[in-house]
Amino acid sequence: MIGLENYHNNKWQAIFFIVGISALLLIAYLKAPLHHHEHDVEDILVAIWVPIGAAVCYSLHIYLHLEIVIAAGITGTLASFLPNLNKKSDYLSKLPVAIYCGTFVGMSSINIAKNIGFIIAAGIFTGVLLLLSKNLFLGVGGKLGTLAFVGVTIASFLYYIFHI
Amino acid sequence: MLLNFTIVIVSMISAISTFYLSEHRKQGAVRASALLSLIVGIIFYLLKDKISIEYYSQIPVAFIGASFVGMVSSRALKHFRLVGFAGFIFGIIYINSSHFFKGYGGALGTSASISIMVTMCVPIYLSKRKRLNGLILIRKWIFRDNRRRKKKND
Numbered sequence: 001m002i003g004l005e006n007y008h009n010n011k012w013q014a015i016f017f018i019v020g021i022s023a024l025l026l027i028a029y030l031k032a033p034l035h036h037h038e039h040d041v042e043d044i045l046v047a048i049w050v051p052i053g054a055a056v057c058y059s060l061h062i063y064l065h066l067e068i069v070i071a072a073g074i075t076g077t078l079a080s081f082l083p084n085l086n087k088k089s090d091y092l093s094k095l096p097v098a099i100y101c102g103t104f105v106g107m108s109s110i111n112i113a114k115n116i117g118f119i120i121a122a123g124i125f126t127g128v129l130l131l132l133s134k135n136l137f138l139g140v141g142g143k144l145g146t147l148a149f150v151g152v153t154i155a156s157f158l159y160y161i162f163h164i
Numbered sequence: 165m166l167l168n169f170t171i172v173i174v175s176m177i178s179a180i181s182t183f184y185l186s187e188h189r190k191q192g193a194v195r196a197s198a199l200l201s202l203i204v205g206i207i208f209y210l211l212k213d214k215i216s217i218e219y220y221s222q223i224p225v226a227f228i229g230a231s232f233v234g235m236v237s238s239r240a241l242k243h244f245r246l247v248g249f250a251g252f253i254f255g256i257i258y259i260n261s262s263h264f265f266k267g268y269g270g271a272l273g274t275s276a277s278i279s280i281m282v283t284m285c286v287p288i289y290l291s292k293r294k295r296l297n298g299l300i301l302i303r304k305w306i307f308r309d310n311r312r313r314k315k316k317n318d
Contacts, residue, residue, distance in 0.1 A: 069205035069224040076198025080191075096194040103198075104270045126270075145232050145273005152270055 046094045047131050051123025053079065053102025058119045061106070068107055075103045097144065101130055104148035118155055126151030167218055172255030174223055175230035178204075179251030180244055182234025193235035201228040229272030230254050236280050246283055253279035 053075060060071035079099035083092045105122045113119050129147045178200065185196035204227045208220055233250045257275045 067205055067209055067224070069201055069228050070209060072228060073198050073202025073205050076194055077202055080195030080198055096192065100194045100198065104273050107270075107272075143273075143277055144235075145270045145275075146277045147270070147273075149270030149274045 044131065046091070046098050047127035049095055049098040050102040050105070050127035050130060051120045053099035054105035054119045054123035054126070055102075055116060056099075057103045057106025058108075058113065058116060062110065062116075068109075072103045072107055075106070076100045079103075098127070098130065101126060101144040101148055104145045105151055107148075108152055112152065112156060118159060121158070122148075122152045122155035124151075125154045167222065168259050170219070171222060171226045171259055172252060174226050175233075175255035175258065176248045176251035178227045178230035179233040179247050179254065182231040183236065183244065183247045184234075186235060197228070197231040197235050201231055204228075225272070226255065226258050229258060229276060232273050232276035233279055235276075250279045250283040253282055 057071050057075045060066050060074060061068050064071075066074070076096075076099070079096040082095045082099075083089070086092055102123050105126050106119055108119065108122070113122070126148050129150055130144075133143070133147060182193075182196045182200055185191050185200065186193045189196075191199075201224070205224050208215065208224050212220060230251045233254050234247060236247065236250070254276055257279055258272075261271070261275065
């Protein structure tokens with residue numbers, strides 16, 4: 001999208017940008033140690049917390065009129081202290097990741113996410129993707145955000161099709 | 165221009181500080197990112213009247229986005245300078261981000277993962293052993309063709 005927007009003004013810069021980034025991404029995908037075979041988040045009960053995290057962040061932003069960064073920070077910080085309730089629990093240790101992934105979904109602005117139903121739907125799609133992507137992008141920060149972005153895009157597309 | 169420069173610097177600081185808190189202080193990626201973003205968000209909220217609207221609206225968002233870069237595991241990026249470079253790349257992507265994606269949840273995270281993947285191939289490219297190996301293979305390929313031509317002529 002950046003390349004297309006700049007295409008009319010700086011054609012060669014846009015082409016160089018697209019080719020350069022694509023080449024580097026391809027090299028990283030083929031050569032970098034991204035994949036692993038351990039299961040990270042596989043429980044549906046963990047993925048359910050994604051729409052919950054999204055709804056909490058969105059509600060803090062819209063209904064309590066907090067800034068989006070503060071709302072996301074509060075949600076993520078509270079989520080990060082959940083494992084302290086029972087340090088031996090494997091289930092609780094997986095929750096912060098799922099809730100923070102939902103926080104990214106909840107950071108959508110009101111122009112895109114018109115009501116909380118959209119956020120919950122996008123959160124459900126993102127939760128499903130989180131289950132499916134358990135062995136991909138290990139250790140890459142932004143994996144959660146990428147999944148959130150895809151979830152919001154799918155929800156936005158479906159809302160557009162069904163004119164909700 | 166000053167705003168763009170500030171965004172890039174803030175991105176680098178955010179990525180490095182989140183990585184430090186997550187990996188070296190063993191606080192975990194989520195707590196490191198969320199706590200630092202919350203602190204920065206509160207500071208900017210308290211200084212709302214004293215900062216221009218441009219800085220107030222952009223800097224905390226750039227900070228939280230770059231903190232996603234800092235959430236990377238040390239298995240993917242080992243050194244602080246690589247994380248700082250990834251934060252720099254994130255800052256560049258953020259400044260040039262398309263208005264089409266404005267308001268999309270996760271757009272920041274996607275930019276963060278792109279900047280990390282771009283940074284991950286830097287050690288591969290700079291590795292002397294692999295570069296030298298590549299040069300040796302090219303040299304062998306060239307001289308193999310020359311030997312074949314000499315044999316045919318003989």
